[in-house]
Amino acid sequence: WTQIGTVGTNVSSFVDNGLAVGTIHAYRVRAYNTIGDSLYTNTASATPGILGPGLLAQFYNNTTLDGTPALSRVDGNIDVDWGYYGGSPGTGVNGSGNFSARWTGQLTAATSETYSFDARPDNELARVWVNGQLVYDNWDSGVTVISQMALTAGQKYDFKVEYSSPNYYNPGMHVYWSSP
Numbered sequence: 001w002t003q004i005g006t007v008g009t010n011v012s013s014f015v016d017n018g019l020a021v022g023t024i025h026a027y028r029v030r031a032y033n034t035i036g037d038s039l040y041t042n043t044a045s046a047t048p049g050i051l052g053p054g055l056l057a058q059f060y061n062n063t064t065l066d067g068t069p070a071l072s073r074v075d076g077n078i079d080v081d082w083g084y085y086g087g088s089p090g091t092g093v094n095g096s097g098n099f100s101a102r103w104t105g106q107l108t109a110a111t112s113e114t115y116s117f118d119a120r121p122d123n124e125l126a127r128v129w130v131n132g133q134l135v136y137d138n139w140d141s142g143v144t145v146i147s148q149m150a151l152t153a154g155q156k157y158d159f160k161v162e163y164s165s166p167n168y169y170n171p172g173m174h175v176y177w178s179s180p
Contacts, residue, residue, distance in 0.1 A: 001028065055105035055159070059093045063166045065100045078103055078161055081172035100164040101173070107159045109151035113179040116148050120174040125164040128175060131157045139164070 005014050016025070026045045031038040054076050058069035070092045082088060088095040107130070109115065117135040119126045128136035135147035139162070151157060165171040 055103040055161075057089075058102045058104075059089045060100045060102075061092075061094045061098070063098060063100050063164045065102055065162060065164070070094075070099075075103060078173055078175040080174070087171050098166070099171075100162070102163075103159075103161040105159055106156040107177070108156050109153050109179075111179060112151070112153045114148050114150045115177050115179050118176045119161065120176075121163055121165075121172070124166070124171060124173070126173065126175075127162045129158070129160040 004016060007014055016027075024045055026043050028040040028043050030040045054074035055078070057071075057073050057075040059071040060067060061070045071090045073090070080089070089099065089101065093099050117128055117130065119128050119136045119138075121138070125139045126136065127134060127139045130149055130151075133147075133149065135149060161173075161175055163173045
């Protein structure tokens with residue numbers, strides 16, 4: 001067992017962030033005070049899913065999104081730089097820019113307006129879909145297209161981003177959406 005956290009007085013919850021989706025994690029808890037530590041509780045297990053806010057992020061050890069993901073997790077947004085010369089999104093994923101990623105989930109518009117979508121892959125390839133419509137593409141054509149789409153407040157829209165990093169230099173991905 002490894003201690004992963006300590007909480008303060010009268011705190012009755014703890015969030016273990018950054019866990020891989022679909023992986024079983026076991027926990028046990030104990031109380032402590034000036035007299036000493038209590039015994040551990042019985043073991044409880046949890047398997048993170050895709051419930052709650054965020055996008056399912058799947059990372060592949062190739063540049064073509066093929067096969068079984070080497071790493072899956074939930075990301076709150078897509079605004080990352082994996083570092084110069086060999087950065088990797090996480091344990092088990094190739095460094096040196098030889099990987100690809102797919103984020104899927106839903107987005108909800110705050111207001112009924114026309115939204116702009118923009119992706120900024122750092123010297124790599126990317127595609128972005130909203131409700132099945134391709135709104136950004138520099139994958140095959142090498143031409144960046146920034147698109148707009150009318151969204152309705154409170155409605156959920158399917159959202160998918162694909163990324164490929166055949167380049168070893170400064171892998172990173174940034175996706176933005178905004179209204180006027």
